Structure formats: C-alpha cells, structure tokens
Amino acid sequence: MTTKPRLRVGRVLLPGVLAVGLFGLMALIVLNTSFGGSQGFPESIAITSELGYAMFGLEELQSTAGSIPNTESFLAAFFLIAVVLDAALDGAIVLAKREEEGKPVVALPSQRDDPDTTRSATGRETAADGGSDSTGSVTATGSDADSAADSTTAGSGTDDTGGDA
C-alpha cells in the first residue's frame, strides 16, 4: 500500500513481450519498404512563420516565391483546440476540488471568512517588516534580532503601532 513508484521486475514484465514483438514486426515491415527520397522544404522559406500563417489562416501573408504547396488553413482547428483546452482546465478543477460535507474546500481561498477566527487560527504569522502587530504570539515567535528588539522597545504587548518605533 505504497504510492512510491517502485520499479517492478520479474514476471510482471511478461506482457511487455507483446510490445517488443510488435516493435519487431513493425520494424521488419518498415525496413522492407522503400520510401524513396524526401521532398523536403525549399531553402529560402522560413518554416516557422509559414506555420504561423497556416495556423491562423493568413494565406495572403504566405510567401509566394518557391512556396510550400497545399498548406491548409487551421484557424477552425485552432479555435477548437482552445475550447478543448478550456474544457480540460475546467475538468481538472472540478476533479481536483475536494468537497467536505457538501462544501467545497478550496486550496487558495480568495477571501477570509472571519478575520478574528482567521487571526486566531493563523496566529503565528511571519512579520517581515519587524512586526507592526506586536501581540505576544508574534514577537515570541520572532527569533531574529530585529523582532527581538521590537519586543523590548514596544514594551506592552497590546500596542499595534509600537513595533515600528
């Protein structure tokens, strides 16, 4: 019952013979087939820009001199793939969202429910600027010299602006 990807060897590799056999068969067929030489692309054409023009359906921008023939427009496919990617993103969010008692538990909440309860739940906040909020828990957790000095100068633990002095 572990999720560590331990590599299993032995008899479990037996179905893999099927894959190796398939590779052997296909390699035998390919090596006995004469393909002939490749047609290739003309030297004077930038392939990347031509790809972009083909993808966005900009046929009038494609080079005419020594051009690559029969390049189709893929604008509709581009939009379809955009929709598919969007749907996949939504699907991934739906699958990954955890629900507890009918309420979704989001990993990164955009707003806090109650500032008081959140403060008490996350009482050990890190004070990067020396701690403007000099309640007892914050200054007690600060181990660096800066916040230690703040705790001595601020004196009382209830002063909110004392940490900056």
Added chain:
Amino acid sequence: MAVEVQYYVLLSMALFSIGLFGILTRRNALLFLMSVELMLNAANINLIAFAFYHGNLTGQVFALFTMALAAAEVAIGLGILLVLYRNFRDVDVTVPTTMRW
C-alpha cells in the same frame, strides 16, 4: 544531408513500443500517464517526418495541435489521479474495480 524517412518511422515505432510496454507492465497510474505521452509523441514524430517527406506543412501544424491535445489529456489525467488517490489512498490502477467491465 537529410535523414531518410524510414529511420524516423523506426524511432517513432520504438517510442510507441516503449509506451505500450509501460502500459502493459506497469500498475502505477502516473507511469500509465507517461506511457500514453510517449505514444502520443511517437505519433508526433511520424507527423513531422512525413510532413518533411511530402514537402507539406500540414503535418507540422497538426503536430502542434496534438501537443495541445496532449496537454489537455494530462490535465484531465492528473485530475483523475488526484481523485484516485483521494478515494483509494493509492494510485495503483488495479485497485479501483467498480467501473471495470
């Protein structure tokens, strides 16, 4: 000097067979996902090699779309993997049997 197209086909077949080997022998869902990606990339190699072979750009553009489709597939696959782990505390694909057959 261009490489002959049959070597590209051989490479893509080897990649496809490695992916198939992984799917047939592994039980970890993450390795399954990687194997499917290998097979998809084998198809990409074929598309690009034959685009060069025919002197046509269609295969290259199509390979770009296949990559986007692979990204969408991985997004869904990782979501399924999360649910799998959440429900079974494991990513072994032989553990969940309720939707089999």
